Amino acid sequence: MDINLDSALQTYIVEARDLLHQMEEALLVLENDPNDSDTVDSLFRGAHTIKGSAGLFGLTPIVSFTHGVEDLLDRVRDATLNIDSALIALLLACTDHICELVDVVAERSASLDAQAVQRENALRERLMTYQVSTPTSPDTWVRQSVIDDSAVRAANLDWHISLRFGEQVYRNGMDPFSFLRYLNTLGEILHIVTTTTAMPALPEMDPESCYLGFDIRFRSAQTFETINEAFDFVRDDCAVHILSPRASLSEFAALLGQLPESRDHAERLLVESGSLLPGELDSVQSQLPTQPSPSTDLELPADPVQLRGDSAPQATAREQKSRESRYVRVHADKLEELINLVGELVIAGAGAKLLASYNPESELRDATAAVAELVEKTLDCALRMRMVPIGDTFSRFQRVVRDVSKELGKDIELEISGGETELDKTVVERIGDPLMHLIRNALDHGIEAPAVRQANGKQARGRLRLNAFHDAGNIVVEIIDDGRGLDRERILEKGRERNLVPAGATPSDSDIYNLIFEPGFSTAEAVTNLSGRGVGMDVVKRNITALRGSIDLDSRSGEGTTVRIRLPLTLAIIDGFLVGVGEAFYVIPLERVQECMELTSAANDAARRCGYIDLRGEVLPLLFMHDYFSIEEAGAGSRRQNVVVVHHLSKKIGLVVDELMGEYQTVIKPLGKLFGALHGFGGSSILGNGAIALILDIPALLTRLSEDSRACVSKSTTTSESLSVSQGQRS
């Protein structure tokens, strides 16, 4: 039992965090549109659920604190309290605090630290101030209804509820008594009269049908909606009539007309339940001929027909429920294990297929082909399970943008698009930090202060856009601001200063902008008017590269900057291009391959001499894999060779290989710590025939090559002997 409760608690923690996150979002929506009643409702529901579930686990600190928040929200919902930015700020602080309280539960630590307790008390006080300022409202409320109808009774809190359950109630899995029990949580049942007149004679009675009805006098300070909500689940099968404490006698008269019982009997029920005094009954009877009297109170519809009619929102609520129940929470480790196993299956399947292809029996080949197809589908399915929409990560930044822009005194709006784009959970988790950095940069340095913007003829409100979309098996995340843009000249100047740009060369704009990703490139004093823009950009780039992604940047002076991050959909599987060099196999990530071509033996000789070839008028440097990786020539020069043109950012290089084996989807196996210092390989993969192919890490390889050649150049000026050393000790 303990264990069950524990896992239920874990679920509660996860759910509470989700709800808090949703509440935070709702608050941010309300900040822009304070009249959105749906959002207020969802906010209230969030607080209510957190409190309610916390009560189940006896988490008193959460219950008591959330209760105050819920009260406040309830009044917001009743429109007795207006939403303003101070209230939003308070509620945001409250959600933060509830989150903290949930964290305390999650960490099983004893209690909050002193600072947090202090914060809690301060928040409680602020919540109280709202409470004190509004006690007048219930009074006016009652007074209003006094004016409404002269025939009303004394103001009290006693409601009258008539329930007539339908025959299907039991069959639909409902228990009438559970509703009564629930009512008791909302208030107090003062008196209850059970009606059994619907009960047929014994021979006709079906024991599975429900013939019960109740008339209840109910004392509660709750609103009509809350009490009405209690019967949401049973509304289809039950006639519910709720009369408010201020219901006029004419409304009682209307009720009498609608109850299925004979009038005399119904009258007796109302009197018995104490809702009507015998004396009042007479005046009700006197009103009967002129009934039904239309209810004038629009706020509290006492018209039972209308009650039954509002099944539309209730239907959507039920839909939502069923949608939720279709989710299964699975531990991430189990999913990981499944994907690993499927990965093994892919490899084993490829092996079987290879063996079958040697076999003359076509039936065997067909069978393995069918298996292979299923395996592929299984793999797709397994990988899709890990896919989550990036929207959650994006919407988290709403808060960041709000807080940071307030702090900086800027007015910035975050626009999100493509939030439904899905990618691997591990990628989503690890993209948060780099995104945060880029967004802060854009807020801090990209978007100007409102005054500056207006002076430049732009809207005072800055715009930051987060966008995601799929592109050729990758996901592209864009961070677009409409700020001042990068200062091209300053960056170029700095690049020349640091020898990153050869003197006299005129690099393309994008080359210049990408200089800010160079380690230690921009410091405050390096690019003064962009102070700090790009600090830590090399870290961002490193993080993105570690995810096998790339980052690119585009900017227009005065119009804004676009940062484009390109990421693989998943880290477990790679779409590769398999090539053979001598005895060895290498996998080149497919997104890096631009084209392949044959290197004729004549061209080969020329290329070997100068180290580059002419690619449609472009100089394409070549890397002879045999030489670079010191692989012995298997077939010695006689075999024709091929060039695979690979690219990263704007750099291109031709890899000279022996054989092109074509596209190959494969599971990545890490090489382990022993090979940690090895740059240029991103992992390994087991081929269908059992051989291991190494996966080339093109960006790392290119970096390494350019570093090698830079070392060559710098050393050759001092002594030509060191050249051979710097090229690699293995050669």
Add this chain to the structure above:
Amino acid sequence: MKGLADKSRVQTPPEGDGQYLTFTSGGEMYAIAILGIKEIIEYGGLTVVPMMPDFVRGVINLRGAVVPVIDLAARFGQPNASLSRRSCVVIVEGHSEAEGRQDIGLLVDAVSAVLDIAASDVEPAPNFGARINAEFISGMARMDGKFVIVLNVDRVLSVDDMAVIGTACAPAHPEPA
């Protein structure tokens, strides 16, 4: 580092009575405690990993796991082992502080036998004079009037140490001038 080495010598002989696998590498006979050995397989199907120090021969596919193969002779600073019909890969469990255990293959010239050696027959390692680094030696076992070096596998196959050597061997990344 020095402290560590001293400690391992003080502790010798650490295993006491036990079974040892003897094998030859670079013409010399060595023994390792059998408890750390997972299996012995024929040499073959090796994929060379370029740009690694000489003692890392490459990787093999061990039933779906990618296992690095270390050339024991080269690890001891001798020339790379020449391959023959009797070349074997001894799979042992290596340790790394960061990643926990990792299987590693040891390429040896030939395996000989599994022997019982009494603790009394294992002498402490000499401080110097052996052909290999004294750190790698756990003790000297007396066998038929000869001494056989008992290897300290944890030191020989320390992934952390080997990774450091790997970094040193990779062409240095020069700072831009």
